[in-house]
Amino acid sequence: MLQVRDDSAAAFEELVLRYQDRLVALLTHLSGSRDQAEDLAQEVFLRVYRARKSYVPGAKFSTWLFTIANNAASNALRTLARRHEVRPEARTGDSTVVNPMDHLAQASSSQMPVRRLAKAETREIVRLAVESLGERQRMAVLLSKFEGMCYAEIAEVMELSPQAIKSLLARARGNLREVLAPYMERGEAPVVGKNENGE
Amino acid sequence: MTPDSLQPDPTADAAPLDEQLVAYLDGELDADTARRIETLAADDPRLRERLGELGRAWELLDQLDRPETAGAFTETTLELVAVQAEEEARQREAQLPRLRRRRLAMAAGGLLACVAVGFLGGSLLRGDPNRALLDDLPVIENVDEYLQVLGEDDRVEPSLDFLRRLDQEGVFGDESQPGEGKNAS
Numbered sequence: 001m002l003q004v005r006d007d008s009a010a011a012f013e014e015l016v017l018r019y020q021d022r023l024v025a026l027l028t029h030l031s032g033s034r035d036q037a038e039d040l041a042q043e044v045f046l047r048v049y050r051a052r053k054s055y056v057p058g059a060k061f062s063t064w065l066f067t068i069a070n071n072a073a074s075n076a077l078r079t080l081a082r083r084h085e086v087r088p089e090a091r092t093g094d095s096t097v098v099n100p101m102d103h104l105a106q107a108s109s110s111q112m113p114v115r116r117l118a119k120a121e122t123r124e125i126v127r128l129a130v131e132s133l134g135e136r137q138r139m140a141v142l143l144s145k146f147e148g149m150c151y152a153e154i155a156e157v158m159e160l161s162p163q164a165i166k167s168l169l170a171r172a173r174g175n176l177r178e179v180l181a182p183y184m185e186r187g188e189a190p191v192v193g194k195n196e197n198g199e
Numbered sequence: 200m201t202p203d204s205l206q207p208d209p210t211a212d213a214a215p216l217d218e219q220l221v222a223y224l225d226g227e228l229d230a231d232t233a234r235r236i237e238t239l240a241a242d243d244p245r246l247r248e249r250l251g252e253l254g255r256a257w258e259l260l261d262q263l264d265r266p267e268t269a270g271a272f273t274e275t276t277l278e279l280v281a282v283q284a285e286e287e288a289r290q291r292e293a294q295l296p297r298l299r300r301r302r303l304a305m306a307a308g309g310l311l312a313c314v315a316v317g318f319l320g321g322s323l324l325r326g327d328p329n330r331a332l333l334d335d336l337p338v339i340e341n342v343d344e345y346l347q348v349l350g351e352d353d354r355v356e357p358s359l360d361f362l363r364r365l366d367q368e369g370v371f372g373d374e375s376q377p378g379e380g381k382n383a384s
Contacts, residue, residue, distance in 0.1 A: 009284075016276050020268045028266050038268070042276050049280045123262045130263065144225065145260050151227050166227070170218040177256040184255050 001061045005052045016045055019062070023069060026142050030073050032131050040076055044069045066147065066157045070139060077135055122183070125190060129179040137172035140165060220250055224257065337371050338362075 003011035023044060027037035047068050055064065130138060136158065143149045143157060151169070155162045182188045222228050223236045240246045338345070345365070365371065 007284075009281075012280060013273075013277055016273055020272060020276070021265070024268050024272070025265045029263060034266060037266075038272055041268075041272075042279055045276050046279055046283060049283055119262075122259075123264065126259050126262045127264070130260065141260070145257070146265070151222075151225070166218050166222055169225070170221040173221050173253050173257060174217050176260075177252045180256045180259055181252065184252065184259070 001052075001055055001064075002057055004049075005055050007052075012049065015048075019065060020045075022147070023065070026066070026146060027069065027073060029127070029130055029142055030135070030138055031077065036076070040069070040072055043076075044072050047072065060153070062147065063149075063153055063156050066143065066149075067159070070157050073139070074135070125183055126180070129176055129190065132179055133172055133175055137168055137175065140168045141172045141176070144169060217249075217253070220246075220253060224250070224254055341371075 001011075001015065004015055020041060023041045024034075024037050027040045027044075028034050031037050031040060044065070048065060051068070055061075130141065133141065139158060140154055143154045149157070151162045151165045154160075154169075155165045158165065160168070179190050182190045219228070219232070219236060223233055228236065240250055332339075345362075
């Protein structure tokens with residue numbers, strides 16, 4: 001990053017290559033859309049480039065990067081949510097946009113027979129369970145699970161206290177356990193209620 | 200919540216208990232607290248079950264896709280950054296003449312200030328050259344009369360002694376005090 005700060009193009013390319021997959025994976029699960037995740041990841045890399053002169057040596061680069069990603073994703077999701085509030089009809093008839101809660105509810109409804117789910121479906125169930133979490137819980141879960149960050153690092157990225165992260169993760173994992181319990185216990189599609197702690 | 204206050208019934212005060220259980224699973228507890236959780240779990244099947252469920256739900260997240268980016272993503276990202284870099288360079292270039300003009304103006308101002316300070320300082324050190332002329336004004340005004348009373352030799356080269364004698368006799372009046380006008384010659 002120090003070389004990037006000193007305007008080395010090769011160093012920046014190396015940085016993009018090293019982090020792009022991790023960033024896009026995280027943002028895909030955070031935003032629920034691969035295309036949006038790639039747009040966001042590019043926005044994050046642009047912000048990193050613009051802010052390169054303010055990078056302080058000693059700060060862990062991945063923490064800095066994911067802090068920028070968290071801010072960019074929060075802004076984007078907020079804007080998206082506002083658009084949906086203003087134009088609720090935008091979702092009507094759009095078969096590509098699926099509300100995870102509705103999807104899980106449908107999966108567990110009487111119209112869908114109880115059955116063993118194939119691996120691809122398991123993946124889908126887990127993905128939807130993650131999407132049923134609130135934005136902050138999802139971010140904390142993804143940073144913990146996929147980036148292997150400790151509570152202190154997640155706290156730095158999300159600009160919260162480690163104690164708040166401890167509570168956030170406990171609620172998130174409690175929600176996941178609840179949503180996935182039918183699948184874990186009986187191999188059934190989960191029964192999902194409205195997540196009151198979705199945050 | 201301290202480990203001592205952990206409830207054996209996981210449904211009672213479930214949220215703080217889950218915090219400890221999740222922190223235990225994440226390896227975020229200190230050794231003593233972790234040991235207490237293990238002791239409690241060993242004695243309480245419901246706690247063991249809850250720990251197991253939390254752990255299994257966490258492991259299921261391994262099933263999530265880890266999408267990988269294609270080469271086109273890297274390429275377009277670097278192109279975007281290159282455009283940004285060009286934009287920054289253009290802005291720097293646009294600011295350059297303005298900066299240069301500002302620097303030139305500052306240099307000229309500094310030079311003028313130095314000249315003014317030098318002139319004032321020099322004047323103070325040198326003294327006022329008109330001061331001597333003002334001191335000698337009474338002599339200058341009457342120089343023709345003085346020359347008339349000088350002898351031939353003195354007219355060729357008026358002597359300082361003669362002028363001093365005149366001064367002592369009070370010829371120059373009060374305007375010129377004895378000792379002043381030493382440069383009258």
